[in-house]
Amino acid sequence: MEIDALVFDILGTLVDEPAGIREAVRQAVPAADADELVDLWLGHVETEQRRIVAGERPYAPSDVLDREAAQLVTKTDVVPKLSPWPDTVEGLAELARHHTLIGLSNAGRTTLLRMNAYAGLRWHQALSAEEVQSYKPDPVVYELAVKVSGVPPERLMMVAAHAWDLRGAQRVGLRTAYVARPVGDPPSAADRFDLHADGLADLAGQLAKSRM
Incomplete structure (x- = not known):
């Protein structure tokens, strides 16, 4: 790949x-x-x-x-603070050595900015579904990433802990990588994703092997 x-x-x-x-x-x-x-x-x-x-x-x-x-x-306007998984910050830094990193979130612009800052997330580009006034798995959200990246969809890989999200990306032609988390939507027996990883370090290792 x-x-x-x-x-x-x-x-x-x-x-x-x-x-x-x-x-x-x-x-x-x-x-x-x-x-x-x-x-x-x-x-x-x-x-x-x-x-x-x-x-x-x-x-x-x-x-x-x-x-x-x-x-x-x-009955209040409480705003949650979302912490990164233990491997997130280091894993993104490692993956950024060889790949452009694009965040593509259903979180609105304001929420995305606050979340990135609090969790210490590193991006080359962070995209909100708010840009297209919709939510994943609407194809227009994934098409936003394709448009911004300027490369064909088959040269992009969607990384998610939600099988429904990866299925949506597949419909637009993106490659897919499932990352297992304690929360999320695990793949079904019928799903065919390009990679299955136990975490971001495992994902980085599999991508490194694919470059050899």
Whole structure:
């Protein structure tokens, strides 16, 4: 494989989104069942994103959907702080030695800026789905990465912990790499992704072998 750039999902793949929401919920409503409220929060955001992609709701950026979810589960406007996985920062630095790194997130511009700064994420380019007023897995979001990179889709590799995200990238012609995380959407038996990695170090090692 000849890969010019790696296109990274961020939420769940590089930062631990459920843990950040869980901590925010615990601070806002200490006596509540935090895990149940996290599921409610994430479920609201996912449902509303699907409605937007289906044309059932006008576009709203992720910070609006998160604010709705926060009000729904905590009756406050609490904003979660999302920490990187232990291998994220070092792994991105290693991968950046040989590849252009592009972040492609459903997070809106404001959320993406705050998240990148807090988690210490390193990019050559960070792209928000807000640019195209939609959400992954809408093809227009992946096409944004293709347009910005200036290279054919088959020379881009989408990296994600969510099989649904990788399937969306495949439909646009991108290569795919699944990275296992404690959260996310594992591949099914029918999925055929180019790489399966246990983490970013494993991904870097597999990509190095492919260059030999």
